[in-house]
Amino acid sequence: MTKRKPPPKINADTKAFWDGCRERELRFQKCEDCGHLRHPPAFLCPHCLSSRTVMVKASGRGRVYSYAVYHVAFDPAFQEDLPYIVALVDLEEGPRIVSNLVGCDPGAAACGMAVEVAWDDGEEGLCLPKFRPAGA
Numbered sequence: 001m002t003k004r005k006p007p008p009k010i011n012a013d014t015k016a017f018w019d020g021c022r023e024r025e026l027r028f029q030k031c032e033d034c035g036h037l038r039h040p041p042a043f044l045c046p047h048c049l050s051s052r053t054v055m056v057k058a059s060g061r062g063r064v065y066s067y068a069v070y071h072v073a074f075d076p077a078f079q080e081d082l083p084y085i086v087a088l089v090d091l092e093e094g095p096r097i098v099s100n101l102v103g104c105d106p107g108a109a110a111c112g113m114a115v116e117v118a119w120d121d122g123e124e125g126l127c128l129p130k131f132r133p134a135g136a
């Protein structure tokens with residue numbers, strides 16, 4: 001039997017992000033006072049400490065800032081995914097997101113490669129934003 005993967009912890013600050021994912025939209029917080037786009041979601045803007053925030057839709061396009069290929073599953077639920085790629089993706093709007101690079105041979109992954117969001121229907125109605133090589 002396959003072990004269940006741990007779901008993301010959703011709280012008042014992150015709910016709007018995960019609601020967007022269910023609708024297959026990447027949404028980020030934008031500070032209404034200074035315009036800073038941020039991720040992960042937080043109550044205050046890290047630049048000006050304003051709590052005035054709106055959600056904006058991101059394109060889903062970005063570039064790999066860095067990545068690691070996992071050959072060991074530190075949680076048994078990920079054993080069948082090995083080897084898998086964990087990547088830091090710089091979205092074209094600015095925020096950096098931690099996710100998985102999918103549809104890509106681990107040997108072909110590279111820093112700077114163009115990627116686009118690839119939605120992964122998870123358990124319990126969750127939809128996880130993962131990334132694949134752009135145009136793949």
Ligand SMILES: [Zn+2]
Nearest residue numbers: 031034045048
């Ligand atoms: Zn701000």
